[in-house]
Amino acid sequence: MNFDRRILLIAACVVAVGAVAFVLLGPQKQPGPPVVQKKYGPGASDTEIKIGNINPYSGPASAYGAIGKAIGAYFDKVNDEGGINGRKIKYVTLDDAYSPPKAVEQVRRLVEQDQVLLVFQSLGTPSNSAIQPYMNENKVPQLFVATGATKWNDPKNFPWTMGWQPNYQTEAQIYARYIVSNVKEPKIAVLFQNDDYGKDYLDGLKQGLGNDAAKLIVATKSYETSDPTVDSQVVALMNSGANVFVNVATPKFASQAIRKVADLGWKPLHILNNVSTSVSAVLKPAGLEKAVDIVTSAYHKDPTDPQWQNAKEYKDWLAWMQKYNPNADLASTFNVYAYSVAQTLVQVLKQCGNDLTRENVMKQAANLKNLEMPMLLPGIKINTGPNDFAPIKQMQLQKFDGTTWRLFGTALSVEGS
Amino acid sequence: MTQLTQQILSGVATGAVYASLALALVMIYQATESVNFAQGEMAMFSTYIAWTLVQAGLPFWAAFLLTVLISFIGGVLIERVIVRPVHDAPVLTHVIVFIGLLVILNAVAGWIYTYTVKEFPSPFPSKPLFGGAITGHDLGVICVTLAMLMLLFAFFRFTPLGLAMRAAAQNPESAKLAGIRVGWMLAMGWGLAAAVGAVAGVMVAPVLFLDPNMMSGVLLYAFAGALLGGISSPGGAVLGGLIVGVLENLVGTYLIASELKLSTALAFIILVLVIKPSGLFGRVAIKRV
Numbered sequence: 001m002n003f004d005r006r007i008l009l010i011a012a013c014v015v016a017v018g019a020v021a022f023v024l025l026g027p028q029k030q031p032g033p034p035v036v037q038k039k040y041g042p043g044a045s046d047t048e049i050k051i052g053n054i055n056p057y058s059g060p061a062s063a064y065g066a067i068g069k070a071i072g073a074y075f076d077k078v079n080d081e082g083g084i085n086g087r088k089i090k091y092v093t094l095d096d097a098y099s100p101p102k103a104v105e106q107v108r109r110l111v112e113q114d115q116v117l118l119v120f121q122s123l124g125t126p127s128n129s130a131i132q133p134y135m136n137e138n139k140v141p142q143l144f145v146a147t148g149a150t151k152w153n154d155p156k157n158f159p160w161t162m163g164w165q166p167n168y169q170t171e172a173q174i175y176a177r178y179i180v181s182n183v184k185e186p187k188i189a190v191l192f193q194n195d196d197y198g199k200d201y202l203d204g205l206k207q208g209l210g211n212d213a214a215k216l217i218v219a220t221k222s223y224e225t226s227d228p229t230v231d232s233q234v235v236a237l238m239n240s241g242a243n244v245f246v247n248v249a250t251p252k253f254a255s256q257a258i259r260k261v262a263d264l265g266w267k268p269l270h271i272l273n274n275v276s277t278s279v280s281a282v283l284k285p286a287g288l289e290k291a292v293d294i295v296t297s298a299y300h301k302d303p304t305d306p307q308w309q310n311a312k313e314y315k316d317w318l319a320w321m322q323k324y325n326p327n328a329d330l331a332s333t334f335n336v337y338a339y340s341v342a343q344t345l346v347q348v349l350k351q352c353g354n355d356l357t358r359e360n361v362m363k364q365a366a367n368l369k370n371l372e373m374p375m376l377l378p379g380i381k382i383n384t385g386p387n388d389f390a391p392i393k394q395m396q397l398q399k400f401d402g403t404t405w406r407l408f409g410t411a412l413s414v415e416g417s
Numbered sequence: 418m419t420q421l422t423q424q425i426l427s428g429v430a431t432g433a434v435y436a437s438l439a440l441a442l443v444m445i446y447q448a449t450e451s452v453n454f455a456q457g458e459m460a461m462f463s464t465y466i467a468w469t470l471v472q473a474g475l476p477f478w479a480a481f482l483l484t485v486l487i488s489f490i491g492g493v494l495i496e497r498v499i500v501r502p503v504h505d506a507p508v509l510t511h512v513i514v515f516i517g518l519l520v521i522l523n524a525v526a527g528w529i530y531t532y533t534v535k536e537f538p539s540p541f542p543s544k545p546l547f548g549g550a551i552t553g554h555d556l557g558v559i560c561v562t563l564a565m566l567m568l569l570f571a572f573f574r575f576t577p578l579g580l581a582m583r584a585a586a587q588n589p590e591s592a593k594l595a596g597i598r599v600g601w602m603l604a605m606g607w608g609l610a611a612a613v614g615a616v617a618g619v620m621v622a623p624v625l626f627l628d629p630n631m632m633s634g635v636l637l638y639a640f641a642g643a644l645l646g647g648i649s650s651p652g653g654a655v656l657g658g659l660i661v662g663v664l665e666n667l668v669g670t671y672l673i674a675s676e677l678k679l680s681t682a683l684a685f686i687i688l689v690l691v692i693k694p695s696g697l698f699g700r701v702a703i704k705r706v
Contacts, residue, residue, distance in 0.1 A: 062524070062527060063527070066532075223678075224678070226633065226637070226679050228431060228634045228635045229434075229624065231427045231430070232424060232427055232428070232678075235427055236420065236424070252625070262545075263545035263552060264423075264545070265549055266549075328531075329531045332531070332533050
């Protein structure tokens with residue numbers, strides 16, 4: 001009997017402690033009588049903000065995985081410095097292998113199982129297209145997606161999805177305007193990658209040229225990412241008699257084209273897409289002297305460009321890289337991109353204050369005013385509004401002088417185009 | 418210079434790239450009677466080793482020789498550790514192992530060296546010749562490929578080891594009876610193929626630029642070249658590679674859109690397999706049953 005009574009006693013104690021704990025801890029999740037008005041959506045609390053992310057850490061696009069890792073490294077720095085309004089960021093990043101069905105599966109896991117406040121920087125046009133309906137049906141922010149497609153700025157139909165970087169079509173329109181106003185009787189030859197990215201640029205170029213497009217573009221040649229070289233395409237484009245060469249290629253192919261154009265002795269106005277502007281990864285392999293006078297546009301700084309390397313902004317970035325992301329490539333612009341986009345999110349969360357609901361996150365994301373980022377180019381400002389879900393709309397033309405990109409003109413806005 | 422000559426010369430330059438890898442494919446086929454789909458990735462990995470050595474300050478040719486040696490050992494190790502246990506398994510198992518090897522090598526290279534494109538030094542002058550259709554380096558690649566071809570020919574024809582390797586590949590049982598250590602001959606074959614692949618990688622890296630996906634496209638064209646020339650004939654493979662390079666350019670420029678260049682290579686593979694499976698110069702395999 002004694003024995004039984006003891007067990008009963010223990011059981012009673014456990015229940016009592018549990019009840020007390022429930023009374024003490026349970027209700028805290030609900031906003032109690034407002035001393036300070038705090039509102040929390042899923043994934044947010046007094047101590048933590050849970051942020052979800054999907055990135056291709058494996059598969060054909062795994063090079064981009066560097067972005068997902070760098071974002072995590074930036075959040076580590078933020079947490080070490082005390083977090084955002086006293087709350088630490090918990091960053092949950094999953095691999096979608098650049099596969100849309102897997103992206104949907106992983107994002108459902110983030111939303112339903114991990115209960116994240118928002119999904120940030122999901123990468124790739126195909127993956128984002130696949131998760132967009134789910135995110136908007138469930139009213140979960142799909143914030144600052146990592147793709148340059150044009151479709152992310154559509155607040156009417158998709159109020160929970162927002163892009164970040166300037167899109168490909170508007171970039172191409174800037175080039176179209178530049179060509180028309182700087183080249184007499186332009187005859188344009190275009191090399192492009194045969195997929196959505198390449199075609200987006202080509203469409204943008206045609207839009208920018210307007211009715212004359214069919215006449216001004218004298219030749220187009222595409223390549224597949226499986227092609228070993230683009231030499232043959234460049235030879236064919238030169239023989240079209242063009243005096244403008246628009247190089248819409250990813251880094252390796254862009255380098256090959258730059259080298260081939262120079263080797264052939266072809267001297268067109270060479271326009272290079274922003275995807276491939278890295279001095280160390282694109283121009284240097286091709287030969288710096290072969291890249292002289294190439295024109296491109298940019299919105300963030302190139303970490304290998306000597307002109308930024310003495311400034312405080314670069315040194316801060318470098319210090320972060322060395323401390324938090326030491327195995328990553330210092331020459332890769334992915335790490336500048338990740339740094340800047342993570343800073344943009346931190347700004348949004350700061351603006352949210354103690355109202356960390358999904359509604360307020362979107363409201364604040366659409367309320368960025370003239371935000372300048374240390375590693376974005378001077379003059380590039382981030383602006384959003386309830387009807388404007390395209391944070392970066394400016395780009396700056398620049399020309400290569402043999403060692404570094406020289407900015408010229410002012411930051412060009414592509415709004416309203 | 419007309420576009421035609423330019424396209425032909427450019428085609429010869431890319432063809433030389435295909436030819437050098439095709440040679441490695443033929444090598445492994447000669448030694449083991451199987452086609453190694455991971456050959457391209459092994460060559461890419463060897464090129465990264467060469468790149469590391471050059472970065473460490475070694476002169477180009479020293480790094481080159483050391484890489485060939487390391488690759489040889491690596492090839493032998495791969496055979497001993499990975500291929501050997503499945504030696505008696507059906508062909509499908511081999512294919513799966515080779516594809517697995519391909520994916521693993523690619524991912525490991527990306528993990529160690531990142532996906533950023535790296536420039537690779539060339540031992541030859543990069544001066545453009547003939548109006549830029551071909552460079553000094555391209556000519557160098559052609560010469561090295563031909564030299565490698567001669568060496569391999571001499572090795573298989575005139576050395577006892579070469580003879581033993583051929584015997585081990587073609588008739589393992591009789592070879593065993595004649596006192597040849599067949600297992601080691603297969604491993605040697607893998608080593609040699611890896612070494613040839615390393616030469617190919619180091620030669621093409623200045624043209625294609627070094628990244629983990631450098632060889633993935635080349636492999637298919639090299640395969641088409643090897644099949645066209647005859648997968649059992651080193652000389653045929655080199656010629657086949659050059660022909661594929663030139664035809665691909667001409668077809669892509671004059672006949673069909675350049676979108677279909679890759680399809681051309683695949684069409685080659687199918688055509689050859691349907692019409693003349695032994696290729697232009699390959700011996701017809703006759704098996705006694």
